[in-house]
Amino acid sequence: MENEQRSPGTSLVAEPRQRRSPVLRRVLIGAVAGCAVLGGLLWLLPEEPRPAPPPAPGPKAQALTAVTAGVPAALPDLAALIGDRETRVRVRPRDARSWAVLGSAYVEQGRRTGDTLYYPKAEEALRTALKVRARGNDANAVAMDGLAALANERRDFRAARTWGEAAVKAAPRRWTTYPLLIDAYTGLGDYKATRRTLDKLLELHTGPAVMARAAAVYRDQGWREDAAAQLADAAAKATAPAEQAAWLQRSGELAWERGDREVALRHFEAAVRLDPDQREALAGEGRALAALGRTSEALNAYQVALAKQPTPQYALELGELYESLGLAQAARVQYDTLRALAAKDAAAGVDDELVLGVFEADHGDAHDAVRRLRAEWTRQPGIPVADALGWALHRAGQDEEALKFASVATDRVHGGGVRDALYMFHRGTIERELEKFASARRHLQEALQINPYFSPLRVPPAQAALTALGEPPNEPLPSDTSG
DSSP states (O other), X not given: OTTOOOOHHHHHHHHHHHHHHXXXXXXXXXXXXXXXXXXXXXXXXXXXXXXXXXXOOOHHHHHHHHHHHTOOOOHHHHHHHHHHHHHHHHHOTTOHHHHHHHHHHHHHHHHHHOOTTHHHHHHHHXXXXXXXXXXXXXXXXXXXXXXXXXXXXXXXXXXXXXXXXXXXXXXXXXXXXXXXXHHHHHHTTOHHHXXXXXXXXXXXXXXXXXXXXXXXXXHHTTOHHHHHHHHHHHHHHOOSHHHHHHHHHHHHHHHHHTTOHHHHHHHHHHHHHHOTTOHHHHHHHHHHHHHTTOHHHHHHHHHHHHHHSOOHHHHHHHHHHHHHTTOHHHHHHHHHHHHHHHHHHHHTTOOOHXXXXXXXXXXXXXXXXXXXXXXXXXXXXXXXXHHHHHHHHHHTTOHHHHHHHHHHHHOGGGTOOSOOHHHHHHHHHHHHHTTOHHHHHHHHHHHHHHOTTSOTTTHHHHHHHHHHHOSOOOOOOOOOOOO
């Protein structure tokens, strides 16, 4: 047997495996037992706690989200964000993004409070962001968006267009720039560019802010039902109270423009409940309450709005309400307030020539109104300026030219798609003066059909003018001469 041939490798492996198999068996048994014991121990241990959900964003984070997305932010949150960014730029003066966010927050604070002294601070911060920006971050786009927003608030729509177009060129898919461009194009009367920009915005983004912007464009085109539907959806889908309140306030404005006093008031009141700092809704309450005959409440709402957000427009509306009640001295106080606020705004770079022209045409020097509004028309020929200039020309005795501008404001052919009762009243009054009686009757009737309460001062003369014009004459139909 010694001579039996075996493979050396096979012999060396087989023999040791046979000798070690009992040991391996014991090891395997021990391992299985250990696993069982360990499993039992794990079963006895308390369950590991699940990770807690992330905390809700704090005021600074909420304001940052709102400011960088171009939606309304709550005033306390804005104050927290501004304080945080002011501290950051003191410590890190070359932090371009913090400068850009700070400037944008100043713009929003100025808009919401009516304190235009925030605007020079905003411009300084935003321009600093452009100077110290770091390559590869988004501070440049945020700063240009902020400068476009600032220019819109100052009613410098040419500058807003310039900054907005530069921002789009730098970041074509940054959706937040497009709403700013829509405002700029609308202010300049470029309604084709407005619609084109809205189409691009709708391609890039959806959500409440985009719905609200679409609603504004639809309203200017005369599509009130579409605008109302968009705003209702925007308010329903908004997640922050300040944003939801803003869209409710705009819904109230739409309802007011079509004469739905009760609906408008409900929207305004809901907006104020959500955000007590929603001052535009407070002024809206004043309009609706005055139309409902609740005069004391209307005066109080206007006074609160004007105290919290001192703007020339609110002073004008409150003054005209006083004047309609025969309170001439109280009206003059508000008109003096208007002039003082406009002077303060001018020092902060804000263009108040439109509201000053409207005021001077009705309550001051009509020729001064024409001068102001001609210059404004040259700078930014939007529909509100066309209407105001036409009315100022009428008040100055230049009715032929006045009708040209009133037609721009009210004819769809010229771009005036918005159905505004005041615009129709102005055109009808001018046409009556020019003895275009049929057209005057039609436009005065339309003014009162759109909103029978559009102005406490102008509804009575509109009604009196219609009465004086009487019913249209019963003229025979023209004969058919074709055959």
